[in-house]
Amino acid sequence: MESLQSKAKELIKDASVAVIIGYAAGTKKGKTKPFFAYSEEDCEKLIFTPECVNNLTIYLTRKFDFMKKGKVAIVAKGCDIKTINVLIQENQLKRDDVVILGVSCEGVVDKDVILDRAELTADLPEDKKSIKCITCDVNTPSDFDHLFGEGVESKAIEPMTGGIYDEVDKVRGMAQGEKWNFWMEHFERCIKCYACKKVCPLCYCDVCITEKNQPQWIETSAHERGNYAWNIKRAMDLSGRCTFCGECDRVCPAEIPLNLLNQEMAKLNYEAFDGYRAGYQTEEKPPFVSFKEDDDEGFIR
Amino acid sequence: MSRVGVFVCHCGTNISATVDVAKVAEEMKNQPGVVYTEDYKFMCSSPGQGKLKEIIDEHKLDSVVIAACSPHMHEKTFRNAAEAAGLNSFKVEMANIREQCSWVHPDKAEGTVKSLDLTKKMIEKVRLNEELDKIVMPVTKKALVIGGGIAGIQAALDIAAAGTEVIIVEKDVTLGGHMIQLSETFPTLDCSQCIMTPKMVEASLNPNITIYTYAEVEALDGYVGNFRARIRRKAKSVVEEDCTGCGICQEKCPKKVDNPFEMGHGKSKAIAVPFPQAVPNVPVIDRDSCIYYKTGKCRICEKVCGPKCIDFDQQDEIVNVDIGAIVVATGYDTMPLDRFGEYGYGKYKDVIDGLTFERMASAAGFTEGEMKRPSDGKTPETVVFIQCVGSRDESKGVSYCSKICCMYSAKQTMLYKHKVHHGKAHVFYMDIRAGGKNYEEFVRRAIEEDDANYIRGRVSRVYEKGDKLIVKGADTLSGRPVTIEADMVVLATAMTARKGADKLAQTLGISYDRYNFFSESHPKLRPVETNTAGIFLAGACQAPKDVPETVAQASAAASKVLGLLSQETLKREPITAEVNEANCIACFDCLNICPYGAITSKGITDRDGNIIKEVAEVNPGVCQGCGLCNAACRSKTIELRGFKDNQIYAEINSLAV
Amino acid sequence: MTLKLLKEDGLKKLIEALNKADTRVVGPKRNKAGMVTYDDVNADTELELDEVIGRYSPKDAFFPQHETVMRYKLDGKDVHVKAETPVIKETVLLGVRPCDAAAMISLNKVFTWDYVDTLFTERQKKATIISLACNNADESCFCTSVGFAPDGTEGSDILLKKIKSGGYLAELITKEGEAFATTHKSIFENAPAKADTVAIAEPTKLDIDIDRIKSWLDDKEKSWEHPLWEQLAAKCVGCGGCTFVCPTCHCFDIVDEPYGDQGKRVKNWDGCQFDHFTLHASGHNPREHQPQRWRNRFSCKFKIYPDRFEKKGCVGCGRCIRVCPVNLDITEAMTEITQIAK
């Protein structure tokens, strides 16, 4: 990643950017951490490995102050750039305010996978990859200002198949009662820590509905009723927006399969709304704020 | 704690027969916040309203629930009464225990249980109702009329007559619309040009009327009393102000083109007025046909023009106008006939439509009023008129009746007979619909005095044999097949909505039906209003109409406009969205979803005037209170007054089992 | 201190006996998602005693994440209010780690400090803690760096140590522990003179001096606005995972949950890492930025706790490190401050 470091240094040196949001080695084996480089010296700590799982675009949102510091550079994988696109689409970010240091990526590690040093240089085996990487078609970023890592071809995939979508299909195939029990078993474990929303770059509301109690749509208690309402509300709010960075699923201390919920919605949006996939463009209006007169209404009598 | 008064109406026995109103009143006493309840025979009666006022005053009520009929029936009544007693009118809610309870649930026990629920639900809601003030808006005292046919002209003249400024936007080169194409009009047979031309001239001379021809409304912003229309004035390539209308350019122009005004039968020029009495009498260069625009050479018109008003480089001009009210009078089209192969239209030159016949019969038309069939110019000895071509025909055409064809076909047989005394007119009809003043008499005259042969039945086929058209049909009264050797066939084509009417409706934000005719607000009681306040309808853009009806509706629309514009300010319901600026994060889903463009971005500035954040802002004048934004907002930062989340929550929660 | 022996089938018998006595047993157990948490145990086979440590702390046994404290019901114009008096069973915390046992003492100080939270103290009073000394530690364990030990006895009534050949050596720490062993004397047998126990884990000893950290924190001039907070915690996304898994974090929120014309007042876990935790009704937030919130959590552990309760606020269980999605490592801060404060 010498070229990434030297480009970063260059950007800092000629003051093109105020800060570079990237990754550095973590404190524990197999861990990396989000890192903010303000000086040329800092830039030497920047890395990019398959352990760089975080979606750093959260630091571009209003939840943080980085965008107030001036122009910001960010190390972003193809999947992270999808989030950037949605943020642009939703008026949260201006493309010109960010320098995208795109990194080619053949997959990052799944949660709880800790790689040996030797594995780090070799190709990452499929079973150690995060599930989002199985269906990735943006291995080489679609939009960037500078690209690092050559020769990685974006895979051609059939959208909404394989990987998580096979899991989605499994749940779709369950009987109604089975589905209910499946989700209740999961939601029962929810501890309402809201780590899912906190880590999500698209949950950027200043005041979340969960913080309102007049009225109290989402009960604060971590019981199934409140947990169900919360998880459904969140999946609904991310419908047509979620870019499958998988961060919520990764951070959930209760191991609730949040990817399943969000990707069900992604699949639905793709199927019902003309192949819409969030994060692949910045101009089109998202499905929930647009419509077609001939949208399907088979369910309405 | 709130002070709610609950009034349970018997509605005579309409409610009390199937709802235990006394029990409802009694049980509601126990509801939190309720300080007074009563059941009463007729709440909407004068004594009932008097009682309401009295109790509001006596018990210092801050909210009222009337459990009675539908709010659509009497909400206004009770809100006005409460307001008269000093209560904010939005602190009154109705529980619908009549239409949605006593009248539909005959079981008294069930009805009473439901009434209790419904009343309790509204108590819970009304306690959270906010005091709202009606929105006061200024009024721009100027009107816009879209369409310069008889409807538009009539509406404009009536509005202008009251001293109000009005703008006519006409898509065509001239005013006049379809009516100026007609030869003579039923049921009086007076010449259309003779009665229409003076109106056109009157409009053009009226100082209160501004006319934009060759222009279209491209966009509309704003709301009742405060619209802003963007009008595109297409380049005429002629400086209108300088043109004297001498006509020399048209005379010298070397490029002949088909004349659409003559239904393609006469010829016109690349620079022309459609007909000599056009208003304004200013020619327009048809850039698609003009030799200069194609080859860069010619410019003959420029050379011959005395006042030098030819401007080949003229650009479209955008005019923004502020107006308070709009009359839409865009008229109709006729149905394309390619679907009716059996009548041979397009295949045989002598099968023509009604409008072509009008031009043929017109003294100023392409035959100068003589009956000459298009194929060889011979005088047609036998003419067959076929009615309901496309109308009342769900399979190939439209299901509605085009309304005017019975009358104009009768008229056309008469015009024909008056010109070809020995000729014979046959009319195939389904039913004769002559329901207007002197209409039936007019049809009888065609039959009895002018010898038209009316055959009840449909034509199955028209085909050529020699120089004749063989019309095969059936006489359903006698049950026999009929074959007529005709020289000319005239089709009474269905009236349809203007092409692009749906697009205009979307631009204006008015609704339209499945045939693209614009929808009136109520078919009986609000026939000239649209559902968008401040926009009115006149003429055949709403449904097929004849001239007298069109003129009547135009005058009606004008009176609605004048009524509206006579007010200094308008008051409207404050059921509009509001933004919590502290929490708004400007994702603008609300802005994107709003059907009215009522939401815009606003910068919040600090003391030094620096923009520190962007938020959504609602223009309460434009907002119609649909609440789409409220549902779309993920954090419920934009809410609809009167239907806020806590109010709906209270309703749902009150129904907990 | 008395030593006893639990034979190989000792835990089995113990759980059976406790079940019979209608005593609640809480121990490390694998849930349906595959994580080990502390939950109700009905058989020794459910116990996951080899897991380094459970995902969450066992504090939930005394301080449930969701607890009703009061109920109300509207009755006409009246409101009936009823304090909650749940049935609290005798409970045994079995196989928890010594660090967690120690943490329960720290927690107790909070709930008995100014107001005695009887729901908490009742639960604690009725509980016997039988902890299990650690034979394994992972990279995140740091108890020895903050003055605790993998075989520490603080907070435990009984400490078990695994015997190589099977069974456990039981150290009866407290009077309650002794009484418990007496009640179950058929299970707690006399210990042999010498038992060969499995080696105790040795978590990496970090270069941390908590006294020095405390005095640095005491010196607010130096520490309060130190750039270190920003450097370390700028990346914190405020997910609060650390507070929910921490055995000594104890903040809660009290809210009303209505249901039709009735409802209840509940006490739910809250955390200082959430942005609205300190948000005032006015809109002002004294801890506006995440690094300030993280400074609070750090100070709470290493200054406020010792100042107010003369107890350590951190027992080195390492859960916050394991759960953190951005690798915000509390030991990194402790190591750095130890250096700075030199």
Place this chain on the structure above:
Amino acid sequence: MSEEKVENKEVWTPRIIAYVCNWCTYGGADLAGTSRKTYDASVRVIKLPCTGRIDPLFLLKAFERGADSILVSGCHPGDCHYNTGNYHSRRRWTAFRDLLEFSGIDMRRIHFSWISAAEAVKWVDVVNDVSEKTKELGPYTEFQRINEKIKEYDGIFAEQG
């Protein structure tokens, strides 16, 4: 046990919450009244300006508050008083229905319809059909179990409620 069930069934009447728009379906329901058409009394109407105002949260809360079935009804496409409100809501419902179905909600308990102000008969038919189906299905115990569980867990205020 079985006896108890039978007894319960006799006293149980379904609770159906209908979210309807002010202009079309509410008008249709009113017309049913003025035309004195009778129908099942288990429906409780909550009036909103437009189906576009109906939030998925309303449906969740209705189930949380014990609804056995839910009806959402508005203007036919093209009839919306607000031009496009029902088009937007149709999209929202497409997604939300899918989510509910995916998460195991019994979709036989959620109904959508377009009922114009003229369609009193349709209103009557739809309401009757929904309540009939709901009666066939019985109370929505699967969902209510969450409520019951919470009550049980806490030892509800049962004696006074």
